[in-house]
Amino acid sequence: MEKDADGFYDTPKLEASAPLAQAESKGTKEEEQPEPIPSSSSRTDLISSTFEVTVTLADQQADPNSPLFSAKTFEELGLHQDLLKGLYDLGFSKPSKIQERALPLLLANPPQNMIGQSQSGTGKTAAFVLTMLSRVDFSKNKTQALCLAPSRELARQIMSVVVAMGKFTPVQTEYAIKDNLPKGTSRITAHIVVGTPGTMTDLLRRKVIDTSEVKVFVLDEADNMLDQDGLGDQTLRVKNLIPRTGVQIILFSATFPDHVRNFASKFAPSANKIELQREELSVEGIRQFYMDCRNEEHKYDILVSLYQLLTIGQSIIFCQHRHTADRISQRMSAEGHKVASLHGAKDAAERDAIIDNFREGRDKVLITTNVIARGIDIMQVNMVVNYDLPLMNERGNQHSHDARPDVETYIHRIGRTGRFGRKGISINFVHDRQTWSQMEEIEKTLGKKIIRIETNDLEEMEEKMKKALK
Numbered sequence: 001m002e003k004d005a006d007g008f009y010d011t012p013k014l015e016a017s018a019p020l021a022q023a024e025s026k027g028t029k030e031e032e033q034p035e036p037i038p039s040s041s042s043r044t045d046l047i048s049s050t051f052e053v054t055v056t057l058a059d060q061q062a063d064p065n066s067p068l069f070s071a072k073t074f075e076e077l078g079l080h081q082d083l084l085k086g087l088y089d090l091g092f093s094k095p096s097k098i099q100e101r102a103l104p105l106l107l108a109n110p111p112q113n114m115i116g117q118s119q120s121g122t123g124k125t126a127a128f129v130l131t132m133l134s135r136v137d138f139s140k141n142k143t144q145a146l147c148l149a150p151s152r153e154l155a156r157q158i159m160s161v162v163v164a165m166g167k168f169t170p171v172q173t174e175y176a177i178k179d180n181l182p183k184g185t186s187r188i189t190a191h192i193v194v195g196t197p198g199t200m201t202d203l204l205r206r207k208v209i210d211t212s213e214v215k216v217f218v219l220d221e222a223d224n225m226l227d228q229d230g231l232g233d234q235t236l237r238v239k240n241l242i243p244r245t246g247v248q249i250i251l252f253s254a255t256f257p258d259h260v261r262n263f264a265s266k267f268a269p270s271a272n273k274i275e276l277q278r279e280e281l282s283v284e285g286i287r288q289f290y291m292d293c294r295n296e297e298h299k300y301d302i303l304v305s306l307y308q309l310l311t312i313g314q315s316i317i318f319c320q321h322r323h324t325a326d327r328i329s330q331r332m333s334a335e336g337h338k339v340a341s342l343h344g345a346k347d348a349a350e351r352d353a354i355i356d357n358f359r360e361g362r363d364k365v366l367i368t369t370n371v372i373a374r375g376i377d378i379m380q381v382n383m384v385v386n387y388d389l390p391l392m393n394e395r396g397n398q399h400s401h402d403a404r405p406d407v408e409t410y411i412h413r414i415g416r417t418g419r420f421g422r423k424g425i426s427i428n429f430v431h432d433r434q435t436w437s438q439m440e441e442i443e444k445t446l447g448k449k450i451i452r453i454e455t456n457d458l459e460e461m462e463e464k465m466k467k468a469l470k
């Protein structure tokens, strides 16, 4: 698995001076999504499918068993008028379960720490962003909230939510991601700073950020941020550079494997906890499939034969290594298919352009590594392919014969589809006894059937997929 300066999730190395990325406002209603302009017949389809999505979302938010359910309104959660305006402007009408449960605890005084878990795509970001925005005293030009994420792509996305939800407040924001600040910046006074741990540590050490007024510290994807095999060391360094007392520590993730739970409890002492049972981890709307390929080369052929289906909506193809992502995308491009590839060896400006092109629907197929396995929220993604299954990040493990599957990363990867009540499908490619048993272990751990699709019957495949997406 890839590891570099920022740890498990790689960071760019070249010195590109990307301008401070303008936060993109993030619509939630289907009609606000940046779809290409449809032809008149597909426009009718779009309207009816928009209607269907809106209706099923309302149904799900009314179903007490759904993670999107809430019995309350945003008004009842004690949010400031300006933040309510921001929420309604984004098209949020009702809180999801995690928002309803977490927000009253997060906003209570005196502030209490939180360890919050909820399935992928259920609205955790709003819970911690609204907390940061609620706790900031806008009359002070001082940094008061820090938020860390495992990748620059996720940090940029979180920032877009801060800006959109804070649209009716005077919030000032700044990034702590590589190659983003103008050279020679010696002082940051923005209320909220969002970044990755390597750059954040650097800014704190050099006292570019004054921490004396910091009162909220958020870790998104907290299990990865605290994991010794992930970004644990770097995150701890950041914590050691902020005040020891008076800071509310907020940890959120869809997964908290046992080996980080204890550390999380020490990192955020006496935290309120919202936890999921193992069987609750997978998202109902994501149908999981697998394809039995003959060998590595056959995996490539199958991926190419899937191209039509991959581009019905948008798709993310996950590989274990950067070189695989590059090789597949070069081959597919040479054969006339439009695909993009994104991984941590690319420089900052390139990474930003690739994810923005994909987010805005200009590219429909993104071939990548675990760098964007977590957090990335693009509603139109209705298919995820595990070209390689995710494997545990143990030294040498990837090459050994008993390499274990990384079930947490699997949950995050497939969670790039099926966002906030949408339907999505995932397809695992298995090609030998080892990958077969790795997939079996994932299936057993999650208690969810992974259904076979024949590799030689494209029509059947298409039928099954269309049915799953209905």
Ligand SMILES: Nc1ncnc2c1ncn2[C@@H]1O[C@H](COP(=O)(O)OP(=O)(O)OP(=O)(O)O)[C@@H](O)[C@H]1O
Pocket (backbone or CB within 6 Å): 026, 027, 028, 091, 092, 093, 094, 095, 096, 099, 118, 119, 120, 121, 122, 123, 124, 125, 126, 253, 254, 374, 375, 376, 377, 379, 415, 419, 420
């Ligand atoms: N109350 C709401 N009403 C409507 N849409 C919402 C609401 N809350 C969140 N959303 C939308 O749901 C999507 C998923 O939210 P978010 O990215 O916060 O999920 P998450 O729980 O952080 O997922 P992950 O675990 O994958 O990071 C976003 O597009 C967000 O705008």
